[in-house]
Amino acid sequence: MAEEHATLSNLSTENRSFPPSDEFAAQANATADWYDRADADREVFWAEQAERLHWERKWERVLDWDAPFAKWFVGGRLNVAYNCVDRHVEAGYGEQVAFHWEGEPGDTRTITYADLQREVCKTTNALIELGVGEGDRVAIQLPMIPEAVFSMLACARLGAMHSVVFGGFSPGALKARIEDAEAKLLITSDGQYRRGKPAPMKANTDEATAETPTIEHVLVVKRTEIDVPWTDGRDIWWHEIVDKQSEEHTPEAFDAEQPLYILYTSGTTGKPKGILHTAGGYLTQCAYTHNVVFDHKPGESVYWCTADIGWVTGHSYIVYGPLANRATSVMYEGTPNTPHEGRHWEIIQKYGVSIYYTAPTLIRTFMKWGTDIPAKYDLSSLRVLGSVGEPINPEAWMWYRENIGGNNCPIVDTWWQTETGAIMISPLPGVTAAKPGSAMRPLPGISAEIVNDAGEPVGHGNGGYLVLDEPWPSMLRGIWGDEERYRETYWSRFAEQGYYFAGDGAKYDDDGAFWLLGRVDDVMNVSGHRISTTEVESALVSHPTVAEAAVVGASDATTGQGIVAFVIMRGNVAQDEAKGADAIKALRDHVSKEIGPIAKPRQIMVVDELPKTRSGKIMRRLLRDVAENREIGDVTTLADSSVMDMISAGLQDSSRSED
Numbered sequence: 001m002a003e004e005h006a007t008l009s010n011l012s013t014e015n016r017s018f019p020p021s022d023e024f025a026a027q028a029n030a031t032a033d034w035y036d037r038a039d040a041d042r043e044v045f046w047a048e049q050a051e052r053l054h055w056e057r058k059w060e061r062v063l064d065w066d067a068p069f070a071k072w073f074v075g076g077r078l079n080v081a082y083n084c085v086d087r088h089v090e091a092g093y094g095e096q097v098a099f100h101w102e103g104e105p106g107d108t109r110t111i112t113y114a115d116l117q118r119e120v121c122k123t124t125n126a127l128i129e130l131g132v133g134e135g136d137r138v139a140i141q142l143p144m145i146p147e148a149v150f151s152m153l154a155c156a157r158l159g160a161m162h163s164v165v166f167g168g169f170s171p172g173a174l175k176a177r178i179e180d181a182e183a184k185l186l187i188t189s190d191g192q193y194r195r196g197k198p199a200p201m202k203a204n205t206d207e208a209t210a211e212t213p214t215i216e217h218v219l220v221v222k223r224t225e226i227d228v229p230w231t232d233g234r235d236i237w238w239h240e241i242v243d244k245q246s247e248e249h250t251p252e253a254f255d256a257e258q259p260l261y262i263l264y265t266s267g268t269t270g271k272p273k274g275i276l277h278t279a280g281g282y283l284t285q286c287a288y289t290h291n292v293v294f295d296h297k298p299g300e301s302v303y304w305c306t307a308d309i310g311w312v313t314g315h316s317y318i319v320y321g322p323l324a325n326r327a328t329s330v331m332y333e334g335t336p337n338t339p340h341e342g343r344h345w346e347i348i349q350k351y352g353v354s355i356y357y358t359a360p361t362l363i364r365t366f367m368k369w370g371t372d373i374p375a376k377y378d379l380s381s382l383r384v385l386g387s388v389g390e391p392i393n394p395e396a397w398m399w400y401r402e403n404i405g406g407n408n409c410p411i412v413d414t415w416w417q418t419e420t421g422a423i424m425i426s427p428l429p430g431v432t433a434a435k436p437g438s439a440m441r442p443l444p445g446i447s448a449e450i451v452n453d454a455g456e457p458v459g460h461g462n463g464g465y466l467v468l469d470e471p472w473p474s475m476l477r478g479i480w481g482d483e484e485r486y487r488e489t490y491w492s493r494f495a496e497q498g499y500y501f502a503g504d505g506a507k508y509d510d511d512g513a514f515w516l517l518g519r520v521d522d523v524m525n526v527s528g529h530r531i532s533t534t535e536v537e538s539a540l541v542s543h544p545t546v547a548e549a550a551v552v553g554a555s556d557a558t559t560g561q562g563i564v565a566f567v568i569m570r571g572n573v574a575q576d577e578a579k580g581a582d583a584i585k586a587l588r589d590h591v592s593k594e595i596g597p598i599a600k601p602r603q604i605m606v607v608d609e610l611p612k613t614r615s616g617k618i619m620r621r622l623l624r625d626v627a628e629n630r631e632i633g634d635v636t637t638l639a640d641s642s643v644m645d646m647i648s649a650g651l652q653d654s655s656r657s658e659d
């Protein structure tokens with residue numbers, strides 16, 4: 001496995017390390033002794049972390065572990081929304097800003113905790129009027145506007161589950177998620193701003209809900225004034241039903257294991273997995289990690305996580321973790337280059353952002369745009385910088401440190417997944433001497449290992465598979481409606497040892513620090529977004545001209561991986577026509593329409609054959625060699641060894657596009 005990762009040799013020479021300043025270390029929320037304290041008694045440690053929250057009834061046991069099913073804080077009762085909102089108001093912080101919201105066109109909203117409480121209560125009352133109750137599923141497809149947060153918290157307050165679907169996903173993708181969860185309500189908006197222009201949203205969601213009988217109502221936020229199609233009786237304007245509601249609602253405490261949300265993520269098959277998270281353990285670990293990893297100081301820090309609310313990072317580190325910790329956050333609606341490439345730095349300067357959490361793909365984009373752009377802004381308010389979503393290369397790490405962090409901000413490279421719910425492996429900013437590109441070590445209370453095929457620890461200096469060998473509070477509780485797939489996907493690979501298999505390759509350096517090396521399964525990571533090769537293949541073969549398709553993730557200097565597709569056209573399609581730029585563009589657009597623009601292949605190559613083993617399995621390894629312009633590896637297991645020569649020979653004709 002390790003030899004598939006060309007970056008491995010570069011990484012092993014990295015020996016710079018950056019300890020926190022004495023000044024930072026002296027005021028840090030977490031100190032070095034936390035590791036030993038957590039190791040000494042993990043359950044006592046996690047119980048202490050759970051004390052960060054308000055429990056209506058305290059738990060009887062910290063953990064019931066009947067692998068692979070965990071229950072945390074057994075018997076405890078709490079309300080997640082109360083913990084994120086009301087208790088801060090009751091404690092006298094109603095006037096503290098919860099969100100500095102910045103719209104893409106430049107409009108702004110300042111939302112205090114008291115405002116948030118009123119908005120969440122009104123939204124909750126509106127959901128009740130629409131018949132939403134405990135255990136119901138609510139689908140949400142919204143841009144980055146405050147109503148997205150109100151909606152999520154209103155669901156949590158009612159014990160209903162939200163299923164947030166990224167705004168860039170296609171109607172087909174939304175439909176599949178609504179169907180799988182049997183959602184009864186969809187919350188969406190008329191349109192969304194994209195690069196300065198309003199684009200339709202409701203028109204797309206209407207396509208999705210045309211055949212979803214479980215949807216009883218569609219609640220529509222007016223954001224852009226764009227024209228919308230309307231179904232009387234089913235569709236309701238947000239302002240018409242929410243604005244008139246009472247600003248009060250008494251929250252009910254639910255069991256610690258009350259389902260909180262479903263979030264779909266790509267797996268190795270075409271069907272996305274509905275990852276299930278529950279209330280108490282999830283909120284505990286979100287709050288704990290947000291506090292120690294970002295060294296967050298309530299009432300002082302100004303925190304900005306640039307993720308979209310449609311991804312897990314938005315759930316855990318825009319909504320649940322920060323609000324549980326009484327954070328003052330920036331929330332930004334738009335793209336980083338609207339209206340200019342300094343927008344992020346302008347926002348940091350404007351609000352005095354002290355903690356900035358973003359993705360490597362964006363850092364590399366900033367590098368490309370040029371160092372002179374951030375240099376024009378005052379970024380001296382920054383104290384901690386975070387990275388998430390994909391491995392961060394040492395060059396990008398150093399650039400981030402020097403040009404954004406002014407050489408004096410600790411960088412936390414945080415490894416985690418939709419499934420883990422919260423950060424698992426990361427430096428502690430006041431403790432760890434961080435190495436550029438390494439997530440360093442599991443947080444206090446978390447246990448991880450790197451093992452070989454047989455499940456044995458590989459030891460320092462070696463690579464293998466990343467596993468989690470102890471349960472953790474914010475772990476997924478399953479895949480919605482599919483227990484078998486849950487066991488199979490995460491727990492079968494190292495069943496004997498009882499390890500959770502993360503699907504990532506990793507390496508220990510000589511000091512035992514963790515270096516993440518990317519996915520080892522058929523999941524690609526494009527700009528920090530997980531997309532399965534099978535999903536894109538299915539989209540391609542659903543086009544009338546395509547007979548067969550194979551998709552690989554090839555390394556890409558900006559997006560981490562880029563999607564490269566090899567397609568065989570149907571017999572009746574003339575070859576010249578098939579390879580033409582128009583035909584290739586049509587295929588790329590087709591994938592974009594089927595899944596969403598994030599899944600658009602970077603490159604499509606038309607071939608006559610695909611490399612397959614004698615059992616018919618496509619050898620993606622060889623296609624990756626082609627896609628990454630490498631010499632082609634061992635072909636002896638191919639059913640027809642001449643296939644690769646044919647593919648290589650045909651490549652001059654293939655087309656690549658860059659939009």
Ligand code: WTA
Nearest residue numbers: 388389390391413414415416417418516519
């Ligand atoms: C990758 C995002 C290296 C990894 C929170 C993981 C990372 C997948 C890092 C989860 C990191 C995330 N270093 N790789 N710091 N963070 N990944 O579910 O492959 O969208 O399995 O969750 O992203 O992606 P997901």
